[in-house]
Amino acid sequence: MSLKRTDILICCGSGCVSAGSLKIKAKLIDELKKHDISDEINVIETGCMGPCDYGPVMMVYPEGVFYRNVSVDDVEELVDEHLLKGRPLKRLMMQDVDDKVYTKVSEIPFYKKQIKVALANCGYINPDKIEEYIALGGYEAIGKVLSEYSQQDTIDVVTKSGLRGRGGGGFPTGRKWQFCYDQKADYKYVICNADEGDPGAFMDRSILEGDPHRVLEGMMLAAYAIGAQKGYFYIRAEYPLAISRIKKAIVQAHELGLLGENIFGSNFCFDAEVRTGAGAFVCGEETALISSIEGRRGIPNAKPPFPAISGVWTSPTDVNNVETLADLSTIFTKGPDWFAGMGTETSKGTKVFALTGDVKNTGLVEVPMGVTLRELIFEVGGGIPNGKRFKAVQLGGPSGGCLTEDHLDTKIDYESLKAAGAMVGSGGVIVMNEDNCMVNIAKFFLEFTMEESCGKCIPCRVGLKQMYKIMERITSGNGKQGDIEELERLGKNICELSLCGLGQTAPNPVLSTIRYFRHEYESHINDKSCKTKVCLPLMHFFINKDKCIGCGLCSRKCPVSCILGSRDEKYFITQEDCIKCGNCMEVCPVSAISKIAGVGYKPIDDSDSIYG
Amino acid sequence: MKTLAELRKIREKAQQEMRLRQSDNRVKIVVGMGTSGIAMGAREVMKTIMEEVANRNLTDVLVTQTGEKGLSSMEPVIDVVEEGKQTVTYGNISPEKARKIVAEHIVNGKIVNDFVVTVQS
Numbered sequence: 001m002s003l004k005r006t007d008i009l010i011c012c013g014s015g016c017v018s019a020g021s022l023k024i025k026a027k028l029i030d031e032l033k034k035h036d037i038s039d040e041i042n043v044i045e046t047g048c049m050g051p052c053d054y055g056p057v058m059m060v061y062p063e064g065v066f067y068r069n070v071s072v073d074d075v076e077e078l079v080d081e082h083l084l085k086g087r088p089l090k091r092l093m094m095q096d097v098d099d100k101v102y103t104k105v106s107e108i109p110f111y112k113k114q115i116k117v118a119l120a121n122c123g124y125i126n127p128d129k130i131e132e133y134i135a136l137g138g139y140e141a142i143g144k145v146l147s148e149y150s151q152q153d154t155i156d157v158v159t160k161s162g163l164r165g166r167g168g169g170g171f172p173t174g175r176k177w178q179f180c181y182d183q184k185a186d187y188k189y190v191i192c193n194a195d196e197g198d199p200g201a202f203m204d205r206s207i208l209e210g211d212p213h214r215v216l217e218g219m220m221l222a223a224y225a226i227g228a229q230k231g232y233f234y235i236r237a238e239y240p241l242a243i244s245r246i247k248k249a250i251v252q253a254h255e256l257g258l259l260g261e262n263i264f265g266s267n268f269c270f271d272a273e274v275r276t277g278a279g280a281f282v283c284g285e286e287t288a289l290i291s292s293i294e295g296r297r298g299i300p301n302a303k304p305p306f307p308a309i310s311g312v313w314t315s316p317t318d319v320n321n322v323e324t325l326a327d328l329s330t331i332f333t334k335g336p337d338w339f340a341g342m343g344t345e346t347s348k349g350t351k352v353f354a355l356t357g358d359v360k361n362t363g364l365v366e367v368p369m370g371v372t373l374r375e376l377i378f379e380v381g382g383g384i385p386n387g388k389r390f391k392a393v394q395l396g397g398p399s400g401g402c403l404t405e406d407h408l409d410t411k412i413d414y415e416s417l418k419a420a421g422a423m424v425g426s427g428g429v430i431v432m433n434e435d436n437c438m439v440n441i442a443k444f445f446l447e448f449t450m451e452e453s454c455g456k457c458i459p460c461r462v463g464l465k466q467m468y469k470i471m472e473r474i475t476s477g478n479g480k481q482g483d484i485e486e487l488e489r490l491g492k493n494i495c496e497l498s499l500c501g502l503g504q505t506a507p508n509p510v511l512s513t514i515r516y517f518r519h520e521y522e523s524h525i526n527d528k529s530c531k532t533k534v535c536l537p538l539m540h541f542f543i544n545k546d547k548c549i550g551c552g553l554c555s556r557k558c559p560v561s562c563i564l565g566s567r568d569e570k571y572f573i574t575q576e577d578c579i580k581c582g583n584c585m586e587v588c589p590v591s592a593i594s595k596i597a598g599v600g601y602k603p604i605d606d607s608d609s610i611y612g
Numbered sequence: 613m614k615t616l617a618e619l620r621k622i623r624e625k626a627q628q629e630m631r632l633r634q635s636d637n638r639v640k641i642v643v644g645m646g647t648s649g650i651a652m653g654a655r656e657v658m659k660t661i662m663e664e665v666a667n668r669n670l671t672d673v674l675v676t677q678t679g680e681k682g683l684s685s686m687e688p689v690i691d692v693v694e695e696g697k698q699t700v701t702y703g704n705i706s707p708e709k710a711r712k713i714v715a716e717h718i719v720n721g722k723i724v725n726d727f728v729v730t731v732q733s
Contacts, residue, residue, distance in 0.1 A: 005632070005674075005675045005676060006632065007630075007632040007633055009633075040662065042632070061632045062632045062637075063676070084645060084650075085647075085650070085679050086643075086645045086676070086677030086678040086679050087678075087679040124633065131622065131625070132626060132629075132630060134623045134626050135626035135627045135629070135630050136630075140623075143613075256622070257613035257614070264614060264616065265615060
């Protein structure tokens with residue numbers, strides 16, 4: 001036996017893989033061979049470590065050194081200096097603005113406010129090895145529960161912990177289990193809902209990729225509690241890594257006898273399998289998801305009956321989100337009181353968020369419920385980069401809403417966010433700086449839900465299309481008086497008249513931006529002007545003749561030859577022909593060209609006032 | 613899997629494999645791996661120590677390395693760092709001497725005075 005002296009953990013979450021972590025791993029293995037130290041050093045692939053913005057990232061143990069933005073070219077030096085000579089590379093460590101270097105992970109501000117439950121092992125273990133999960137206490141919870149707890153005891157523990165559904169709904173998990181348990185049936189099912197579809201959300205994917213056994217154990221706990229014999233992981237096909245990792249986890253659990261007949265010598269028999277979805281957003285809705293598992297088209301059905309009463313093939317079915325299941329094993333090993341000790345009155349425990357958009361530390365974070373948006377965005381997230389101002393944050397993806405600076409001190413829990421007009425949702429947090437046009441953002445989300453509508457309910461199918469047409473009209477400069485009111489009327493009706501969560505929440509981005517950024521809609525409609533210069537038809541390029549040196553470069557680079565002038569007279573843009581490609585602004589050597597809000601020609605009411 | 617005891621057996625074995633990532637090691641042997649250290653055979657010393665630790669199945673011992681220690685004339689140099697005890701620096705180490713240090717100091721807890729350079733608290 002040869003003893004290893006160093007573990008190198010390379011983050012192989014999807015973010016780091018696309019940034020090239022697999023190439024780094026290959027190069028690292030080559031370099032280790034070259035120096036003949038391969039048998040002293042473990043190179044281990046892990047799941048997402050969190051700070052995706054700094055990817056590819058890696059950790060070197062036993063020192064616990066954290067490296068970020070590693071490239072293939074760095075590997076040679078890294079092996080030579082750190083692994084051979086024991087001198088960690090300072091230049092690859094995390095630094096803050098004052099050039100303070102963070103050697104240890106625990107010192108990095110990004111991690112300071114975080115408490116990891118669902119993500120506890122993510123980025124620390126090799127997800128392909130069941131032994132590593134077991135080493136950190138894995139399968140202890142299910143072992144203990146099967147040996148000592150009755151089904152009702154199990155449900156009571158979860159009820160006591162205050163755990164609520166992490167997929168967005170926030171329904172108390174214990175209560176859901178109780179409904180399911182109370183049903184008398186020969187066969188029951190557990191479904192892990194991994195149909196994560198919100199733009200900018202990657203919590204569930206990362207947990208499945210980084211710690212699949214934790215989710216599997218959570219599913220087993222749920223199955224035992226309600227009396228299910230079979231479990232399905234419903235994962236969308238665009239998550240191939242998550243699918244292969246969970247499949248491998250199921251095989252490994254079988255090999256150790258953790259799945260199958262009489263687990264831990266009890267009467268509990270359980271098996272799980274993966275069902276892949278085609279990636280329809282509506283299949284995240286539980287009744288549509290169940291239809292899809294049964295092999296039918298994924299469209300929602302009316303509730304009641306709830307899946308807990310009649311689900312897959314009319315058997316009682318418990319549908320839980322990935323993160324909900326991932327929290328369970330820790331609730332049983334550390335106790336429900338420990339979990340309930342975190343969070344607010346009504347929302348307990350921790351929540352995983354995917355921080356994206358205009359924020360310094362984009363990535364995966366897990367914070368206790370009840371922290372404020374300000375702490376999440378400015379302390380964990382590191383604030384807004386490039387000296388820009390914070391403008392809004394979209395919570396809950398296309399079903400959620402936008403909140404403004406005034407809401408930064410709102411606590412993150414199910415009730416507070418709902419009251420403010422957003423929702424916890426599945427955990428996608430999209431931060432926007434002052435350069436974002438809220439009308440355009442709302443249009444983007446509306447386009448998404450419009451395309452994802454399954455078409456069953458007319459208000460959702462037709463209404464969203466109508467709303468989208470109005471939004472398109474507004475952003476292209478053809479908005480009319482009354483458009484805002486019409487959007488509000490349609491939105492309210494769609495919310496009230498749709499069957500499932502998709503339709504009921506789809507107008508939210510539009511409604512919440514109207515609520516908080518009505519003036520932007522008004523300036524789009526009345527002034528034909530997009531203040532942020534995002535909506536191309538509502539802005540124009542302008543050459544400042546005082547700055548222009550008359551070189552004519554812009555004119556030569558203009559693809560539609562709409563820039564005219566001469567060295568003496570300087571240049572100007574004929575706005576009617578301009579296609580707003582921005583070439584001229586890029587090539588101007590003296591930055592004489594700028595973007596100006598407003599149309600720039602054909603003043604609407606015959607006044608020159610908006611001409612830049 | 614029939615019992616919790618079975619699971620715990622697997623866990624104990626798996627924890628061994630992940631020891632490097634946990635920081636509950638009793639004693640740390642730090643080998644100086646500067647240029648002069650390597651030139652004087654620090655790599656051989658380190659390999660020997662690792663073999664020795666593995667052969668004796670010393671699960672609470674961590675072998676790691678550091679850069680130049682500034683004691684070029686006494687390379688290879690190793691430190692034995694133990695929580696709550698004095699850090700002992702040994703110099704002019706050969707694989708043979710390294711084996712002796714593991715046997716005497718690490719296992720039996722007796723400092724090998726012949727090779728000691730300094731002892732610092």
